[in-house]
Amino acid sequence: MTTAHPTDLTGLLAHSRTLITGLQTASGAYPASPTFSAYRGYCWFRDGSFIADGVSVAGDADSATRFFDWCARVIADNRRQIDKVVTAAAHGSPLPDADMLPARFTVDGQPGDDEWWDFQLDGYGTWLWAVVEHARRHRIGVSRWADAISATVDYLVSSWRRPCFDWWEEHSEAVHISTLGCIKAGLDAALGTGLLDAAQADRAHRASRDIAGLITTGGVADGHLTKWIGSPQLDGSLSALLAPLGVINPASALGRGTIAAIDAQLVADGGVYRFRADTFFGGGRWPLLTCFLGLAKLAAGDPDGARACLDWAASTATSGGDLPEQVDGGRLLDPAAKQQWIDRWGTVATPLLWSHAMLLRLAADLGVTGVAA
Ligand code: BGC
Numbered sequence: 001m002t003t004a005h006p007t008d009l010t011g012l013l014a015h016s017r018t019l020i021t022g023l024q025t026a027s028g029a030y031p032a033s034p035t036f037s038a039y040r041g042y043c044w045f046r047d048g049s050f051i052a053d054g055v056s057v058a059g060d061a062d063s064a065t066r067f068f069d070w071c072a073r074v075i076a077d078n079r080r081q082i083d084k085v086v087t088a089a090a091h092g093s094p095l096p097d098a099d100m101l102p103a104r105f106t107v108d109g110q111p112g113d114d115e116w117w118d119f120q121l122d123g124y125g126t127w128l129w130a131v132v133e134h135a136r137r138h139r140i141g142v143s144r145w146a147d148a149i150s151a152t153v154d155y156l157v158s159s160w161r162r163p164c165f166d167w168w169e170e171h172s173e174a175v176h177i178s179t180l181g182c183i184k185a186g187l188d189a190a191l192g193t194g195l196l197d198a199a200q201a202d203r204a205h206r207a208s209r210d211i212a213g214l215i216t217t218g219g220v221a222d223g224h225l226t227k228w229i230g231s232p233q234l235d236g237s238l239s240a241l242l243a244p245l246g247v248i249n250p251a252s253a254l255g256r257g258t259i260a261a262i263d264a265q266l267v268a269d270g271g272v273y274r275f276r277a278d279t280f281f282g283g284g285r286w287p288l289l290t291c292f293l294g295l296a297k298l299a300a301g302d303p304d305g306a307r308a309c310l311d312w313a314a315s316t317a318t319s320g321g322d323l324p325e326q327v328d329g330g331r332l333l334d335p336a337a338k339q340q341w342i343d344r345w346g347t348v349a350t351p352l353l354w355s356h357a358m359l360l361r362l363a364a365d366l367g368v369t370g371v372a373a
Contacts, residue, residue, distance in 0.1 A: 009314055013058070013363055015321040016356035020055055021063045023353065028070030029107035033325070036349035042112060044104040045071065045123025046167065046182075047354040049130040050288075053244070054357025056134040057364045065140065068131045072148035074109045082155045089158040097172065101155065103165070117169035121159065122179040124152050125186030129245060132189035146195045153190050153200060156183050157207045166228070167237045168274055174228035177219040181241035181248070184211040188247075215247070216254070223257035227275060234265050236272045236289035243292075243299035244361065250299035259296055267293070268331045270312035281348055282338030284326035287313040291358035298365055310362050313355070322351035323359065 024030055029043035030051045048067055056064035075082070078101055088095045103120035106112045128149060135142035142149070160183045166176040187208045191201060219225055221232035225241060225248065238258055242250040249255050266273045271285030272293050294309025316327045325348050332338060 009310075009363070010369060012314055012317055012321055013360060013368070016323070016360050017055060017058055017060060019322070019351060019356055020051060020353050020360075021060055024063055024066065025107040027107055027109065028066035028068075029105075029109070030067060030353055031107060032104075032354065033349040033352050036325075036346065036352075038345045039349055041106055042104045042114075043070070043107050045127050046103065046120070049123060049126040050361075051353050051357040053130045053133065054360040056130075056137060058360040061134070061138045061140075064130075064134050065138075068127070068134065068145055070109065071127050071131070072145050074105055075148035075151050077109060079151055082151050086154050086158040094159070094162065097162075097164070100159070100162075100164070103169070117165045117172070119172065120165045120167075120169065120179070121156065121162070122167060122176075122182035124156055125179075125182035125184070128152055128156075128186030129182070129189045132193055133244075135193075142193050143195065149190050149193065149195055150200065153187060153196060153204050156187060157200075157203045160207055160211060166235075168278075168280070171228065174231070175214075175218075176228045176235075177215055177225050178227075178235060178237040178240060180211050180215055180219070181238075181245055184208050184215075184247050185241075185245040187211075212247075215241075220254060222261070223253065224261035225254065225258045233275060233277075234261055235275045236262060236266050236286065237274070237292070238262065239272075239289070239292040239296040242296035244295055244365075246299075250296055251301060255296070255300055259293070259300060262293055269329065270308060271316070271327065271329070271331075272309075273333060276333065279334045279337035281326060281332075281341045282328065282335050283333030284328050284348070285331065286326045287316045287323050287355045288325075288352070288358040291355075291362040294362045295365060298362075303366065306362065306366055310359070310366060310368070313359050313362070316355075318350065323355035324348050324350040325352040325355060 023034055030048045032039040032047045052064040052067040085095055097119040100119045102111055102118035163173055163175050165172045167178050187204045191204050218229040225238040227233040227235040241247040242255050272289040290309045290313045294306040298306035317323050
């Protein structure tokens with residue numbers, strides 16, 4: 001990368017844009033992290049969609065468009081498998097998890113040879129949400145992605161009730177509230193395009209309505225959203241349902257209760273943990289989750305709280321301006337668990353493109369100079 005070393009927030013935001021667009025491959029994919037052993041060469045639908053959203057908001061529309069074109073090609077290449085999934089589900093004999101679409105693909109759009117915790121549904125909802133938002137923001141005809149949007153809607157409508165791995169690629173036995181939120185946001189976005197025919201729109205509408213019902217009946221405890229159906233635990237990813245996904249009104253009692261619970265249980269010294277029992281790299285605080293909390297706070301009418309989140313996330317940058325996946329800072333939840341991950345995969349993923357993207361998104365929403373609002 002030939003970017004200047006950022007000495008301030010404006011420089012860090014410029015570096016973030018250059019880093020992301022510079023690392024985007026010719027195929028349009030965003031590698032999750034260029035150097036981290038376990039992620040190298042792979043692009044996640046989850047990370048990639050939020051990365052595209054960040055650069056779209058920051059003004060790099062062409063980069064985001066190229067990413068969504070990559071998504072559409074991947075969906076097209078997997079269309080037959082999607083049809084099998086949908087048909088099997090309709091006949092009451094759903095395909096096994098191993099036959100569902102993976103969470104990540106190589107940058108060339110292939111499944112790759114490495115073992116992974118692959119069955120995750122959230123990224124397919126998130127790409128729908130992000131591509132529709134991007135098209136609206138930049139007045140791009142969304143019909144360019146019509147076939148892929150339609151196929152993704154079919155896939156999600158057929159399978160949204162299934163337990164699968166969550167944002168953290170854990171607990172495949174559970175139905176996760178963050179995953180449901182991403183799916184609902186995606187279905188609602190697709191419905192808003194007018195691209196779905198009446199029957200498909202009806203199916204998507206009913207799935208969205210049922211997801212909303214399930215979240216509010218099975219995904220709430222003590223006035224806040226929970227990690228999965230039937231669990232009273234929290235998860236840092238839940239902020240995303242308030243903003244930017246807008247599945248839960250940030251100013252509602254549930255929205256405010258979720259922010260307050262995350263603040264009380266998952267924040268230390270300004271940074272947000274994934275969940276209390278986290279042991280990954282010892283369980284540090286994540287800049288990207290801190291930005292999600294900032295977005296939720298801003299949407300709930302607390303710009304000062306949001307700004308504090310932005311500043312904390314920015315403070316985690318290395319001297320070269322790279323943002324990590326997580327930081328230790330002497331505040332790990334389980335310090336003894338750290339070394340085993342270093343032995344397995346090397347030091348914490350840095351830079352993580354998703355971290356940079358969330359900084360861009362929060363800065364833009366806060367109207368910080370240097371990033372298009
Ligand atoms: C995280 C995922 C993320 C992946 C790539 C994993 O450690 O749990 O959320 O998609 O890294 O960044």
